[in-house]
Amino acid sequence: MSGLQVELKHSLGDFNLNVSFSTQASGVTALFGPSGCGKTTILRAIAGLLNTHQGQVSLNGQQWQADNYFLPAYERPIGYVFQEASLFQHLSVRKNLEYGWKNIPQAKRHLKFDDVVELLGIGELLKRKTVKLSGGERQRIAIARALLTSPKLLLMDEPLSALDHGSKQAILPYLDSLHDELGIPSLYVTHDPNEAARLADEMVLLDKGKLLAQGKASKLLTRLDLPLAEFDDAAAILDGFVSAHDDTYHLSWISMHGGRIAVSQVNRPVGKHARVKIQAKDVSLSLKLHSDTSIFNILPVTIIDTHDINESQLIARLQLQDEQTLLARITRRSAITLGLKEGIQVYAQVKSVALI
């Protein structure tokens, strides 16, 4: 059996955890939910830092926890990145990196030391003292340190939440490259929908110790029966590829089956995978294709369903020809005037797109 199988029961005071899910043996899975929903508890149990006594955990068929069986954390092939970098302060940056590395027999090291250092851009920091690093630098070292154990599963517990906005933005590209270049399956705990949208392939949605839903991130973000679509900054993500660059107007075209979208020019080769985020409030709908508008990102879509958010607004879920979904937040008045309802074909006018 490939992938991660998790089944956990745990009680702590009023809090009851009872979840069961499994994930693929590749890609990033976000464990998403509000604080106190049990996501960190789940991550710690998978790592072996917490024994729930009830449940089971296995990776690719190897049991880590079962009835009366508990593999201690230090024997599980995982990498763990904590919320705070938690570097060993009595060791230099280099020694911190080597700490896990030296515990792995040579034959089992799948990643080269120098490659990991380069991937996270920390070559310059090796000689420095850990106390002299910024928050973002520390966290990058913590990630590299975890990777150097050549883990079969990377567990990340809100690794960006302790960082300021700038450091967060600076570290995200490194997380992308982990994803693209290493192919280590990872579980990423977050309560930030933007982080989940940007990084996750799959999402496991949690609330009060229970599983709400699980599935592809792009699908879950737009499901109207889940709380995600009701957020003010509810957004959909579309996966496509860079199809052309327009040097005259400094634009790049991102294509997907069933439409294409222009974004400010990006430095990415044609053919490369690209993911864009479109906020529900930036999408308006029209019955006809307008050419006399400043908006030129217009996608033909079908309305799948709608959901009233409050007395004046509703959110509509739209499907592209390739079955990717988009959200539009519009007034109920418009919906009634235009006769918008399930099944009809409309044009989604996208005012703003963010490449993520």
Next chain:
Amino acid sequence: MDWQAVWLTLKLATITTLILLLVGTPIAWWLARSRSAWKEVIASIVALPLVLPPSVIGFYLLLLLGPNGPVGAFTQALGLGTLPFTFPGLVVGSVLYSLPFVVQPIRNAFEAIGNRPFEVAATLRASPWQSFYEIALPLARPGFLTGAVLGFAHTVGEFGVVLMIGGNIPGETKVISVAIYDHVEALEFQEAHLLSAGMLVFSFIVVASMYVLEKRIGVKPS
């Protein structure tokens, strides 16, 4: 000058400190990390010498180690004779008497490390032994220094326990504090002055150097 007493005192304090570091470290580790209900009971027993009059400790040790005590019977059965009024007996008494001075700072240092570094070490595949040697010991270094200095100094300064179970045998159990007492009893104030002033200077140096060293190597876990 009573060089014999000075030498004996230093020998006693050194051996006692070494034994205390060996015995005190596991105790301190257990007290810092255990969640056992017995923890505070054991901690109280270890701390008892802080509040008990030294003569009480000496008295019970005398009974315990003497020819009619259980430990005495045991040492006699082994053909070692009895411990009171011998140097090894003094070592045993000093170890018990100075135990809290070594255990407490080391325990505090272990506790100050917190759980996180050990969790990190475990996720980096370090076995519990490895994280003890590679994480706990180096991070608790200031505690070990304080414990060793306090244990040494406290042993140098002990009097009551020594007098009860060691007596006053030159070269065997007559340490500086007992020698001073002897001199005062014999009204040899000049000699008493020499030793006392020496102790005063020694104590000051010990405490001062401890503060300085602690500041220099005291990388406090943040």
